[in-house]
Amino acid sequence: MTRLATAWAIFQGLLIEALPFLMLGVTIAGLARWLVPQSAWVRRLPRNPLLAPIVGALLGFALPACECGNVPVARRLLASGAPLGTGFGFLFAAPVLNPIVLASTWAAFPDKTWLLWARPAGAFVIALALSALLGMIPESRLLQGALLEERRLSQPLSSIGLLERRTGLVGAGPAKPAMPAQSTALLPRELLSHSTREFLSLLTLLVLGSALAAVVQTWLPRSWLLALGSAPTLSVLALMLLALVVSVCSSVDAFLALGFAAQVTPGALLAFLLLGPVVDLKLAGLFTVLLTPRAIAITALSASLMVLLIGQWVNLIQL
Numbered sequence: 001m002t003r004l005a006t007a008w009a010i011f012q013g014l015l016i017e018a019l020p021f022l023m024l025g026v027t028i029a030g031l032a033r034w035l036v037p038q039s040a041w042v043r044r045l046p047r048n049p050l051l052a053p054i055v056g057a058l059l060g061f062a063l064p065a066c067e068c069g070n071v072p073v074a075r076r077l078l079a080s081g082a083p084l085g086t087g088f089g090f091l092f093a094a095p096v097l098n099p100i101v102l103a104s105t106w107a108a109f110p111d112k113t114w115l116l117w118a119r120p121a122g123a124f125v126i127a128l129a130l131s132a133l134l135g136m137i138p139e140s141r142l143l144q145g146a147l148l149e150e151r152r153l154s155q156p157l158s159s160i161g162l163l164e165r166r167t168g169l170v171g172a173g174p175a176k177p178a179m180p181a182q183s184t185a186l187l188p189r190e191l192l193s194h195s196t197r198e199f200l201s202l203l204t205l206l207v208l209g210s211a212l213a214a215v216v217q218t219w220l221p222r223s224w225l226l227a228l229g230s231a232p233t234l235s236v237l238a239l240m241l242l243a244l245v246v247s248v249c250s251s252v253d254a255f256l257a258l259g260f261a262a263q264v265t266p267g268a269l270l271a272f273l274l275l276g277p278v279v280d281l282k283l284a285g286l287f288t289v290l291l292t293p294r295a296i297a298i299t300a301l302s303a304s305l306m307v308l309l310i311g312q313w314v315n316l317i318q319l
Helices: 002-035 038-042 051-061 070-079 084-093 099-108 113-134 145-153 188-219 222-226 232-246 253-258 266-275 281-289 293-318
Strands: none
Touching: 002 070, 002 188, 051 084, 051 113, 070 084, 070 145, 070 281, 084 113, 099 113, 099 253, 113 266, 113 293, 188 281, 232 253, 232 266, 232 293, 253 266, 266 293, 281 293
16 A cells, blocks of 8 residues: 555656646647748758757757657657658747756756757757657658648648548649648637647657556555666666656756765766656657657667766766
């Protein structure tokens, strides 16, 4: 009964912590869809493979959403026909490159100057690398089915045929260039209905992810992981596993890390602050509205490998 009570308390904490940011993300996505017609801003986004993820990552500075809140925003970007690099750059970088997280990191570690620039720099590099990697996968194998169909509806007929869009008439002759579908703003009632459905769908996945994180965290004591904190390589791996299990929001994870910062290596501390905003148990469900299971696995493995290498490199310099 004690463990069940602990798991319930952890589940409530994760859910209450993430809900405001999830609601904020859905609100931002809805407002972007209503106030700015798709054709007005999608056409202005750079299509260059390098510039697209950079622009997406920099959008994080303007949108104070953690990893839960940025999922609906990234989905809206991709569904509107934005370049894949822009959507993924925002998805993976925004949880760290936003004012709230940067301020909380500074408040928790004002004496660790190296960490104040290493965390955003590391998040930026990881976002660019993941965007480039996922951009090599065909969209049909990368994006979740419903998102892929919605994205195709936003493309001009000159680039996406009627059969691919699963709408229209067959044999109607050559496709002519057309404006993206749904280029006009939604009515407020339609917007509210769409945003409500999106929020409830994401909320269901968030509840499942939080429950999984609470169960694993309850039956896998942190003391086992922190006991490895002094070993250069094992400490990084242990803190990466801790970030996966704890699944704490990026806006407050720096204060959690402050509690064990003196017990672990510098590289392990940075690894904890880098991996959690990209991959954790809470995000496992939310990512299913964006990516296929194969793409999620590639993202998790690639992000983990990059964080491990960054943590090792930091240990070589700092130790």
